[in-house]
Amino acid sequence: MSGAPSGGFVPPPYPYDRLRALQDIAAASPAGLVDCSIGNPCDPVPPLVADAITAALPTANGYPASAGSPEYRAAAAAWITRRFGVEIAAEQVAACVGTKELVASLPHTLHLRNPRRDTVLFPAVAYPTYAMGATLASLRAVPVPLDDQWHLALDQVRDEDAARALVLWLNEPGNPTSAVGDDARFAATVAWARERGIVVASDECYVEFAPQPATVLCAGTDGVVAVHSLSKRSNLAGMRAGFYAGDPELVAYLVEVRKHAGLMVPAPVQAGAIAALADQTHVDEQRARYVERRDLVAAGLAAFGVDHAGGPMPFYLWLCCDEGLDGWGMAEQLAAGGLLVSPGEFYGDAGADHVRLALVQPRDDLARALDALHAVAAH
Numbered sequence: 001m002s003g004a005p006s007g008g009f010v011p012p013p014y015p016y017d018r019l020r021a022l023q024d025i026a027a028a029s030p031a032g033l034v035d036c037s038i039g040n041p042c043d044p045v046p047p048l049v050a051d052a053i054t055a056a057l058p059t060a061n062g063y064p065a066s067a068g069s070p071e072y073r074a075a076a077a078a079w080i081t082r083r084f085g086v087e088i089a090a091e092q093v094a095a096c097v098g099t100k101e102l103v104a105s106l107p108h109t110l111h112l113r114n115p116r117r118d119t120v121l122f123p124a125v126a127y128p129t130y131a132m133g134a135t136l137a138s139l140r141a142v143p144v145p146l147d148d149q150w151h152l153a154l155d156q157v158r159d160e161d162a163a164r165a166l167v168l169w170l171n172e173p174g175n176p177t178s179a180v181g182d183d184a185r186f187a188a189t190v191a192w193a194r195e196r197g198i199v200v201a202s203d204e205c206y207v208e209f210a211p212q213p214a215t216v217l218c219a220g221t222d223g224v225v226a227v228h229s230l231s232k233r234s235n236l237a238g239m240r241a242g243f244y245a246g247d248p249e250l251v252a253y254l255v256e257v258r259k260h261a262g263l264m265v266p267a268p269v270q271a272g273a274i275a276a277l278a279d280q281t282h283v284d285e286q287r288a289r290y291v292e293r294r295d296l297v298a299a300g301l302a303a304f305g306v307d308h309a310g311g312p313m314p315f316y317l318w319l320c321c322d323e324g325l326d327g328w329g330m331a332e333q334l335a336a337g338g339l340l341v342s343p344g345e346f347y348g349d350a351g352a353d354h355v356r357l358a359l360v361q362p363r364d365d366l367a368r369a370l371d372a373l374h375a376v377a378a379h
Contacts, residue, residue, distance in 0.1 A: 019037055025335040026337075026338045029336055029372050029376075030375060031339075031368045031369040035340045036359065036361055037341055038342075039175070039316070040360055041231065041235040041237055042362060043286060045239075046279070049236065049276045050272070051275075052271045053272040056267055060266065062267075063264065066264050068093070072273060073091070073093045073243075075278065076090075076243045077245070079278075084215045084217065086217045088245055091251075092245055093243055094244060094251055094254065094255045094258075095241075095243050097242070098240035099227050099228070102242065102244060103169075103203060103227065104133045104136060106167065106201055107137040107139050107167060109254060109257050109258075110167055111139060111166060118140055119134075119140040119164040119165045120133065120137075120165070121161065122134075122169040123169065124145050124146050125176065125348045125350050126169070126171055127171060127175045127203070128346060130171075130203075143348060149311070150318075151172070151181065152189060162196045165196065167198065168193050170202040170203070172185070172202075172210075173313035174313070175315075176316055176347045176356035177311060178311040178315070178317070180212075182214050186219055190223075193223065200224045202215070202216035204228055205227070206315055207228070208283050209232070209313050209314055210313055216246075221245075221247045223247055223250070225244050225246040225250055225251070225254075226245050227243075228245070230276050233286065234276040234282065235286065239273070240269065287314070290315055293361075293363055296366060301317075304373065305322040305323055306330060307322070316356055316359065317356070317357040318344075319356075327344040327352055327355045328343045330343075331355050336372075337374075337376055339373070341356060
């Protein structure tokens, strides 16, 4: 049985399932399929992480704590202090099963805490799960316009929406735009939200790839939750290791609710994450890979009049075309050379004239696709 009773929620097609026709075009290209549509790391799990996970397996016969082990919470707090210079206690940190599930469930949980507000604010060009989290909680999803550098234009939020807002999502470094915020921008955003009684949820899963890493926690923890993932920094997308940190009252409330939902990160995964958080060398190596790929692909596509129009974070290219093609038109052209990318309308109507290219494939595969695009263009 599928569908829903009349008036019930019918899930829309998952965005990336809409790429099947383009996937077939790319697979038939001279380069074969080079899938840059999803930010799915292709690089190896760091050996020290794999070793820690393996060593923890014999003791993984019991249920892990939903909030994370004391060691996991302490390791995450220590990483925040070391990386950003922000002192935070282990009790202000808790585990999540990757971060997508937290992004999707946070509006519902916050609405249980504060049913007087019914609106989720999020960037107008953004990861679609911010809006979907509002929908799944039966709340209003209201996009916040962006300025010409892809940052939130909070002065364009209507007073009536701000008055009803439960949470404001912030995402810098940004997906898909690669925009990068600094401490001053975070502080201004938090001040705006605090004045209006709005919780700030900051998705910082790409922070290790910012030129100068910054966190919303620099503005203090009152009314603030920062969300972090090891999927990108440590190539652990398949392990589902993440954590959230910030306001002690908010974190404690989330921990108590999430216990009842049985949301738990497996103990061996926590052990691997502890090892990953203690090591910066593998992160620096991974960042260098993305920078190299970004330089190669940005230069190669510029020859076709397809240019990066986003910020400096090297995980994604946010591309536009000087020939006036929309995102689907650009995606079809790039698929002819094997490059599968995501049309910008996946991330909001304001992104419809762009495509997002995730730099997750090996350099040699990307170079092969660029060569195939040149060959196609020559004919």
